[in-house]
Amino acid sequence: MKSVxxxxxxxxxxxxxxxxxxDLSLDVEEGTVLGVLGPNGAGKTTTVRILATLLKPxxxxxxxxxxxxxxHPDKVRELIGLSGQYAAVDETLTGWDNLxxxxxxxxxxxxxxxxxxxxxxxxxxxxxxxxxxxKTYSGGMRRRLDLAASLxxxxxxLFLDEPTTGLDPRGRQDMWGVIQDLVKGGVTLLLTTQYLExxxxxxxxxxxxxxxxxxxxxxxDALKKQVGGERLEITVENEDIPVAQEIVARISGNTxxxxxxxxxxxxxxxxxxLMDTLRALDEAKIHPLDIGLKRPSLDDVFxxxxxxxxxxxxEEPIKKKRGGKK
Amino acid sequence: xxxxISDVLTITKRQLLQLARVPEILVFSTIQPVMFVLLFRFxxxxxxxxxxxxxxxxxxxxxxxxxxVAFTLASTAIGLAEDMKKGLIDRFRSLPxxxxxxxxxxxxxxxxxxxxxxxxMALAGFAVGWRPTSGILQTTLAFLxxxxxxxxxxxxxxxxxxxxxxxxxxxxxxFLVTFPLTFLSNAFAPTTGMxxxxxxxxxxxxxxxxxxxxxxxxxxxxxFGATADSWPSQYPLExxxxxxxxxxxxxxxxxxRKYKNFSS
Numbered sequence: 001m002k003s004v005x006x007x008x009x010x011x012x013x014x015x016x017x018x019x020x021x022x023d024l025s026l027d028v029e030e031g032t033v034l035g036v037l038g039p040n041g042a043g044k045t046t047t048v049r050i051l052a053t054l055l056k057p058x059x060x061x062x063x064x065x066x067x068x069x070x071x072h073p074d075k076v077r078e079l080i081g082l083s084g085q086y087a088a089v090d091e092t093l094t095g096w097d098n099l100x101x102x103x104x105x106x107x108x109x110x111x112x113x114x115x116x117x118x119x120x121x122x123x124x125x126x127x128x129x130x131x132x133x134x135k136t137y138s139g140g141m142r143r144r145l146d147l148a149a150s151l152x153x154x155x156x157x158l159f160l161d162e163p164t165t166g167l168d169p170r171g172r173q174d175m176w177g178v179i180q181d182l183v184k185g186g187v188t189l190l191l192t193t194q195y196l197e198x199x200x201x202x203x204x205x206x207x208x209x210x211x212x213x214x215x216x217x218x219x220x221d222a223l224k225k226q227v228g229g230e231r232l233e234i235t236v237e238n239e240d241i242p243v244a245q246e247i248v249a250r251i252s253g254n255t256x257x258x259x260x261x262x263x264x265x266x267x268x269x270x271x272x273x274l275m276d277t278l279r280a281l282d283e284a285k286i287h288p289l290d291i292g293l294k295r296p297s298l299d300d301v302f303x304x305x306x307x308x309x310x311x312x313x314x315e316e317p318i319k320k321k322r323g324g325k326k
Numbered sequence: 327x328x329x330x331i332s333d334v335l336t337i338t339k340r341q342l343l344q345l346a347r348v349p350e351i352l353v354f355s356t357i358q359p360v361m362f363v364l365l366f367r368f369x370x371x372x373x374x375x376x377x378x379x380x381x382x383x384x385x386x387x388x389x390x391x392x393x394x395v396a397f398t399l400a401s402t403a404i405g406l407a408e409d410m411k412k413g414l415i416d417r418f419r420s421l422p423x424x425x426x427x428x429x430x431x432x433x434x435x436x437x438x439x440x441x442x443x444x445x446x447m448a449l450a451g452f453a454v455g456w457r458p459t460s461g462i463l464q465t466t467l468a469f470l471x472x473x474x475x476x477x478x479x480x481x482x483x484x485x486x487x488x489x490x491x492x493x494x495x496x497x498x499x500x501f502l503v504t505f506p507l508t509f510l511s512n513a514f515a516p517t518t519g520m521x522x523x524x525x526x527x528x529x530x531x532x533x534x535x536x537x538x539x540x541x542x543x544x545x546x547x548x549x550f551g552a553t554a555d556s557w558p559s560q561y562p563l564e565x566x567x568x569x570x571x572x573x574x575x576x577x578x579x580x581x582x583r584k585y586k587n588f589s590s
Contacts, residue, residue, distance in 0.1 A: 052420050077422040088413035092344045101343075104336040105421050107329050133347055149417070 003157050003188040004028040004051060009060035011046050011212075020046040021057065022212035028190050033183055035203025036192040037302075043212040044192035045085070048161045051190065052082045064157055081150035085162035088146060089134055095121060095145050096130040102149045120148040124178065140171030144178065151182075158182065160191045164198060176201055196302065210306045223301045230270040232277060235262045235290040244288070247280045261289070330424040337418075337431025341405075342438065355401070355439060356446040359394040363447065366390065366514060367454045374515065378546070380457060387456040388468075388540035389513030392533055394447060395440055395476035396508055400500025402436045402483030407493040426582045429488075433480045440476045444469060460545030468543035471566060475536050478570040481577035488584045513537050529558055532569040538562035 004027060011021040021043045028034040036044050049055040051062055053073035062069045064076045089098045096117055103113025121130045124144040134142060143163060150158065163179065164172040179202055183189060193199050199206045200220045208216040208223070216223060232252060236244045238261060245263050248256050251273050252265040267273040270293040281288055345351055363386070371382040378384050406429070409415050418428045448456075448469075458465045483500075490496050510524060511517070511533040517525050528534050539562040558565045 049416075054416055054419055074422055077420055080420070082417070082420045084413050084416065086413050088417040090340060090344070090414060091412070092348050093340065094347065097340075097343055097347070101336060101340055102417075102421070105333060105418070105423050107332070107422075 001030045002027045003030040004034075004062075004064050004190055006047065006051060006062040007060055009047065009050060009057045009062065011043075011050065011055070011057050019212055021050075021060075024060075024209065024213055026207050026214055026217070028188055029205075030188050031186055032204040033189040033191060033202055035199035035206045036190065036209060037194070037196065037199045037206055038192075038209040039194055042209045044194075044209065045161055046212075047209075048082070048159050048190070048192060052080060052159050053077055054082075078153075079155060079157055081153075081155035081158045083143075083147045083150040083158075083160050083163060085165045086146075089142070089149060091134045094131050094133055095126055095137070095141075098134065098145065099149060099152065103152050106153045108152070116152055120151060124148050138171070139167050140174055143167060143171070143175060147175075147178065155187065157188045158190070160189065162192055162194065164193070164195065172198075196297065208302065208305055216301070216305050224296050226301070230267055230293045230295050231264050232267045232270065232273050233262055233264040233290075233292055233294050234277065234281075234288045236286055236288050237261070240286045243284050244281065244286055247277060247284065251276045251280065264294070267293075330427060333423040333427035334431045334434065337428055338434040338438070341432070341435030345439070352439070352442060356443050358397075359390055359443065359447050360450045362390050362393070363387070363450045363454060370514070380459075381455065383451070383455050384457070384544075384546055385541065386514065387451045388537050388544060388546075389508075389511075390451075391444065391447060391472050391540060392475065392536045393504075393508040393513055394443060395472050396479060396504050396533060397500070398436055398440055398476040399479040399483040399486070400497065400504060401439075402432065402480040403487035403490070403496040403500060404493050405436070406432060406484060406487030407490055407496045410487070411491075411493060425586060429484050429581060429585050433477060433484065436480045436483075437473065437477045440473060444472060458544040460543060464543045464545065468540045471536065471539055471543065471563075474570050475532075475566070478573040478577075481574060481581055484581040485577055485584060488581065507531060507533050511537060529556055532566065534558070535562045535565040535569065539566045 006027065007025050009021045009024045010019075012019050024043060024047060026034065026036070026047075036047065038044050046055065050057050051064060051069060053069050053076050056070060065079050067075050067079070069076050089095075090101070093101070099117035099120055100113045103116050104110070106113075108116060118127075118130075121127050124147070126141060126145060126148070129137060129141060134145065137145065147160070147163065160179070164175045167175060176198070179189070179191070183202070189202075191199075191202060203220070205219055206217065206223060207214045216226065218226070232248060234244060234248065241258070241261065241263070245256050245258065248263050248265050252267045254265045254267070256263050256265045274291070274293055278288075278291065281291075366386050367383050371386065374382050406415075415428065458468070460468075486496060486499065490499065510520075510528050511531045512528060513533060517528040517534070520528060535558045538559070542562060
């Protein structure tokens with residue numbers, strides 16, 4: 001069953017001059033993670049905002065848990081959790097204050113709100129900071145608290161809009177751990193990111209979007225295959241280079257590429273080629289310093305799909321930043 | 327709908343909690359009006375000739391009260407604009423809470439803050455010689471008028487806060503609107519010294535009618551306006567009440583509508 005479905009979403013700003021979404025369609029299978037990957041301005045935030053009932057599309061159709069987000073936003077709101085790329089909490093209040101307040105707004109009742117707040121603070125390792133104003137929190141702590149706030153009613157469907165943007169590597173690792181735990185608990189997750197590595201780590205399936213459209217979709221592996229197969233790479237001592245080059249050329253059936261002492265060539269069946277090469281090198285009494293199969297990175301995927309690298313930032317229209325961005 | 331009231335109260339409580347966590351908010355909300363009391367009382371009060379029994383401070387205090395509650399417009403707008411910018415409003419809107427609870431709750435919170443500010447100012451006024459002479463009932467009614475005026479204005483603040491992008495813009499817009507409005511009035515000096523055209527403006531200015539209404543309710547003789555027989559001069563209470571109702575009738579529905587669609 002599909003938990004989230006978006007069909008032919010179109011959204012323009014500034015009277016049609018800025019096209020944020022251009023016939024975007026995607027869906028998320030129940031209990032899986034869809035990573036929506038794209039550079040700034042690709043339409044990620046707009047997509048999340050429409051699915052989370054914060055924004056109405058100009059045209060198109062979307063359902064969450066089978067409920068139409070445009071016709072019944074209130075019902076959808078009871079089922080989803082949303083966490084944005086900034087910490088959308090009251091910074092003058094303490095972490096505990098915030099969680100209790102959100103519990104009350106989910107109509108949990110006083111004591112259950114307090115219990116849930118304590119439970120979430122404990123789970124996200126924020127108990128010590130619970131009584132401190134959010135202002136004093138680090139970026140990672142804020143993000144964790146923001147995520148905790150979206151988990152108060154244990155939503156089955158979660159939207160995370162760039163959950164690690166702006167975090168340091170340590171904070172990012174922590175956040176990934178937290179998200180992975182959530183996924184193990186069975187939530188359906190739609191996650192947007194500009195980090196290729198993040199999508200690779202967290203998502204079952206990836207939708208690459210650019211200029212408001214899904215331009216490719218599939219598992220991380222499938223996307224990498226789409227770009228090209230594996231490459232065989234070996235590194236040898238200088239004096240062995242000519243012989244090794246000959247062996248690699250013969251086995252791969254392709255021209256080789258030499259970079260310092262590393263020889264590489266595209267191969268069709270990677271593991272077979274790898275074993276054959278090892279055997280041939282052994283017979284020629286060459287001991288490789290390093291040998292392996294290299295699959296294309298998601299960076300390569302993005303480049304070959306869009307013609308530009310993911311980091312090439314297209315500025316988002318100002319109008320959009322107001323509601324959705326920092 | 328069942329939870330509408332509890333939603334509003336939760337949002338209002340949030341603002342009270344902010345006061346508890348950051349008591350400076352109260353200090354900063356009261357420091358300016360108290361400063362105005364002292365400046366006008368001691369700097370201008372000496373040179374503004376007044377035949378008012380009890381001195382200029384009797385005329386001044388109602389003016390400062392009205393000016394202070396008029397600033398609610400700006401503080402509501404700034405608070406809301408900041409919440410929007412930080413994404414907090416988005417989060418509220420993604421929750422299954424009743425429509426309007428977030429902004430209604432904010433107007434309540436700002437109204438409660440106004441009560442505290444009015445109390446502090448009344449004490450400051452008392453300290454420098456202000457004495458209402460009309461008895462407890464009328465005095466209470468005056469404060470009720472002030473409270474309601476602030477509440478009505480905070481709905482303009484809601485619309486402004488939802489319409490601008492930067493809290494800092496709100497701040498300057500707020501001052502640009504409230505300063506001329508409070509000074510082109512009878513709040514600090516009689517309007518008779520103004521050019522004729524300004525006199526008419528000052529006469530119909532809600533700040534003037536409010537100040538006149540409060541002066542009357544605090545037991546002062548109503549000497550207001552250049553043309554003493556005009557409607558707002560003769561009926562400051564009624565005119566003020568009319569303004570407050572008018573503001574709320576216009577701005578409450580507009581604000582709620584704006585809140586519901588503000589990003590679609």
